[in-house]
Amino acid sequence: MAHFRLFDLNDQQYRAATHPQGALLVLAGAGTGKTRVLTARIAWLVSQGVPPSSILAVTFTNKAVREMRERIISILSAQEAKVMTISTFHALCVRFLRRDAALLGYKENFSILDESDQKGLIKKLATRIHDTEDPLSPEIAEAFISNVKNATASIHQAPAALQSLFLRYQEELQALNAMDFDDLLVNACHLLASEEEVRLFWQQHYKYLLVDEFQDTNKLQLELLSHLVGDPVNLCVVGDDDQSIYGWRGAQRSNLLQFEKHFAHPQIIKLEQNYRSTHLILQAANRLIEHNAHRHKKNLWSTQEEGEPIRVISGAEERSEAEFIIDEISFMNPSQWDHVAILYRMNAQSRLFESILREKNIPYRLIGGKSFFDRREIRDVMAYLRALLNPQDDQALLRVLTTPPCGLGKRTLALLIQIAAEKKSPLCSLLLHPAEHQAFSSKSREALARFSENWSSYQIRLQIPGQDPALLLEDILREAGYRDDLKKSCKTPQEAHQREHHVEELLESLREYCQKNPHQGIQGFLDSMSLAQEKEEKKEERHGVTLITLHAAKGLEFEQVYLVGLEEGILPHARSQEEGNIEEERRLCYVGMTRAKKKLTITYARARRKFGKLLPSTPSPFLLELAGEDVHESTMEEILSRPLQELDAQDAFASIRALLQ
DNA sequence: GAGTTGCTTCTTTTT
DNA sequence: GAAGCAACTC
Numbered sequence: 001m002a003h004f005r006l007f008d009l010n011d012q013q014y015r016a017a018t019h020p021q022g023a024l025l026v027l028a029g030a031g032t033g034k035t036r037v038l039t040a041r042i043a044w045l046v047s048q049g050v051p052p053s054s055i056l057a058v059t060f061t062n063k064a065v066r067e068m069r070e071r072i073i074s075i076l077s078a079q080e081a082k083v084m085t086i087s088t089f090h091a092l093c094v095r096f097l098r099r100d101a102a103l104l105g106y107k108e109n110f111s112i113l114d115e116s117d118q119k120g121l122i123k124k125l126a127t128r129i130h131d132t133e134d135p136l137s138p139e140i141a142e143a144f145i146s147n148v149k150n151a152t153a154s155i156h157q158a159p160a161a162l163q164s165l166f167l168r169y170q171e172e173l174q175a176l177n178a179m180d181f182d183d184l185l186v187n188a189c190h191l192l193a194s195e196e197e198v199r200l201f202w203q204q205h206y207k208y209l210l211v212d213e214f215q216d217t218n219k220l221q222l223e224l225l226s227h228l229v230g231d232p233v234n235l236c237v238v239g240d241d242d243q244s245i246y247g248w249r250g251a252q253r254s255n256l257l258q259f260e261k262h263f264a265h266p267q268i269i270k271l272e273q274n275y276r277s278t279h280l281i282l283q284a285a286n287r288l289i290e291h292n293a294h295r296h297k298k299n300l301w302s303t304q305e306e307g308e309p310i311r312v313i314s315g316a317e318e319r320s321e322a323e324f325i326i327d328e329i330s331f332m333n334p335s336q337w338d339h340v341a342i343l344y345r346m347n348a349q350s351r352l353f354e355s356i357l358r359e360k361n362i363p364y365r366l367i368g369g370k371s372f373f374d375r376r377e378i379r380d381v382m383a384y385l386r387a388l389l390n391p392q393d394d395q396a397l398l399r400v401l402t403t404p405p406c407g408l409g410k411r412t413l414a415l416l417i418q419i420a421a422e423k424k425s426p427l428c429s430l431l432l433h434p435a436e437h438q439a440f441s442s443k444s445r446e447a448l449a450r451f452s453e454n455w456s457s458y459q460i461r462l463q464i465p466g467q468d469p470a471l472l473l474e475d476i477l478r479e480a481g482y483r484d485d486l487k488k489s490c491k492t493p494q495e496a497h498q499r500e501h502h503v504e505e506l507l508e509s510l511r512e513y514c515q516k517n518p519h520q521g522i523q524g525f526l527d528s529m530s531l532a533q534e535k536e537e538k539k540e541e542r543h544g545v546t547l548i549t550l551h552a553a554k555g556l557e558f559e560q561v562y563l564v565g566l567e568e569g570i571l572p573h574a575r576s577q578e579e580g581n582i583e584e585e586r587r588l589c590y591v592g593m594t595r596a597k598k599k600l601t602i603t604y605a606r607a608r609r610k611f612g613k614l615l616p617s618t619p620s621p622f623l624l625e626l627a628g629e630d631v632h633e634s635t636m637e638e639i640l641s642r643p644l645q646e647l648d649a650q651d652a653f654a655s656i657r658a659l660l661q
Numbered sequence: 662g663a664g665t666t667g668c669t670t671c672t673t674t675t676t
Numbered sequence: 677g678a679a680g681c682a683a684c685t686c
Contacts, residue, residue: 061675090676115676139671181676248674346673348678368675409662531676551674573673588674611671612677662686669681 016269017041023263024236029300030594031276034238039071052080056206060213062532089221091531093188100198111178111386111393112530118180125168149182150250151219177392185220192227203230214239218250241296242289243591247584274300276557278307280630281600285593288626292583310600315636317607322352324636325562339559341546343592345571350547363544368552372535377499385526392426404485407447469522470511550592561596566604568618589622
């Protein structure tokens with residue numbers, strides 16, 4: 001066990017990593033080596049003879065999964081990392097459900113509806129129910145449905161229209177053999193709760209549970225864990241109540257704060273030594289978070305140097321804010337760029353930064369935002385796969401029928417849908433049976449026949465063992481004339497090229513996936529795509545200035561951080577103030593500040609464009625709360641009119657030299 | 662039946 | 677200021 005000191009763990013970390021058994025709660029402040037403890041614990045378990053396949057590590061985001069897997073590979077081996085389950089909650093649920101969905105009345109080839117499919121369906125149903133006097137807003141309906149599923153709202157207290165919408169929506173999903181994101185959790189919980197055999201199976205499979213970011217778990221996720229924990233209990237959770245920023249998704253900090261209520265006699269270990277930030281950064285962040293009333297008091301301390309003072313800088317408006325920051329970055333040595341991040345509250349804020357960075361030819365990586373999978377062409381191709389795998393998925397099939405148009409127009413499709421609804425059977429069963437085509441014109445009949453013939457042949461090919469899925473997809477796209485149609489719909493050749501490239505990329509990742517996971521098939525590929533909100537970056541492609549939301553930045557760290565848009569209405573966000581969640585916004589700000597290792601710059605604009613109009617903005621109240629001697633306030637104009645100091649000049653020369661090389 | 666234009670409406674955060 | 681949507685034209 002002595003070699004464990006190799007990890008250079010402090011006493012608390014060491015105790016957590018080598019805790020033998022039972023429930024373990026690690027309260028880990030920002031930058032105290034949370035992930036390091038988790039990975040060290042996994043390594044320790046393996047060193048004690050625990051089979052890697054019986055270890056389950058759960059996190060919230062795919063990014064965290066990737067990161068943890070990489071770390072495990074670096075300390076254990078790729079082989080051991082592979083047989084371990086490192087997964088998001090949602091992906092874990094899919095795994096359970098693919099095995100046993102039949103017990104819940106679904107087929108195991110169910111589709112996973114992404115957000116925009118879900119929105120579309122809700123909209124459709126909302127307009128259908130709309131005959132009452134007050135029209136249903138799809139946004140409200142969507143939030144309501146999610147809240148009911150996450151057990152934060154009760155269906156019985158809602159207006160009748162919402163109730164019936166909810167029920168219709170669930171019926172519709174059942175008919176499509178589809179689940180939305182929330183259903184994955186709901187159904188997996190239900191499965192484990194009601195089927196003892198299944199529960200025991202997974203309990204015996206996963207004997208060692210580790211959960212990251214436990215403060216973000218909601219009621220269902222806690223329930224899922226409690227079903228998974230077997231006997232003897234071996235559960236290790238890590239979290240920080242000050243970094244709980246997913247309340248809007250039903251996360252309950254009480255899961256962490258009252259851990260002992262859920263799991264008996266836990267060992268509690270606090271990690272308070274911060275290894276990340278300079279003393280001044282930590283101090284300012286602590287000052288801010290002290291303003292929150294309900295929290296676990298902790299005593300975060302840093303052994304790091306005092307560091308540079310924190311800067312709070314205002315610009316005239318959003319453009320000057322962005323230009324100032326990027327000017328500064330452009331004067332840094334380009335080797336620094338990988339270690340700089342710009343953090344913002346909403347994705348929309350990234351746009352300006354992006355365009356200026358592009359103007360200046362500074363490489364950047366944009367995390368999140370409009371994802372790869374939101375692109376039309378990707379959704380198209382995914383719809384082909386979905387419709388193929390789950391013939392009941394009318395949503396996907398409808399998309400296939402219209403992209404590219406296959407000779408069936410609005411009227412024919414409407415009639416088709418109507419007949420299907422009357423017969424209560426999925427579209428594809430109509431399509432594939434010529435006997436059902438009587439009602440249509442001869443032209444439509446022809447198109448229907450052609451389509452059904454092609455489609456059946458694809459279905460057959462899908463069943464052939466050893467069939468190359470990428471090849472099949474390639475053939476389908478070619479026979480449908482998809483690429484030509486895509487090209488035609490683009491306004492510029494560049495756009496066409498871009499979109500085609502995206503399709504190639506998707507095909508490429510399908511190929512890659514099938515090679516890496518020969519037994520998972522297209523279904524596995526589709527699952528991993530549905531649950532990944534962004535495309536995986538190749539390791540070597542990760543370079544340049546990072547643009548990222550505060551939410552997505554949790555768990556990451558950077559040498560230099562620019563925290564932007566500290567204005568009333570943005571951070572804290574206007575909506576959160578209405579809802580009285582100001583403490584969560586403060587935590588969000590805290591998360592942002594504690595991402596910085598060496599240098600922290602906080603900016604705001606004194607006026608900002610909203611709805612296309614320039615409006616004056618008020619500085620965020622958080623600025624006052626974090627203010628102190630070590631926080632220097634100024635304006636961008638002031639700094640720009642200041643004569644260049646010698647050090648700055650040296651820096652500038654260094655970066656020019658680097659550029660020339 | 663397909664494409665295009667001008668209208669409106671929204672803007673948190675993620676799986 | 678964009679992105680979706682409805683009504684309009686070819």
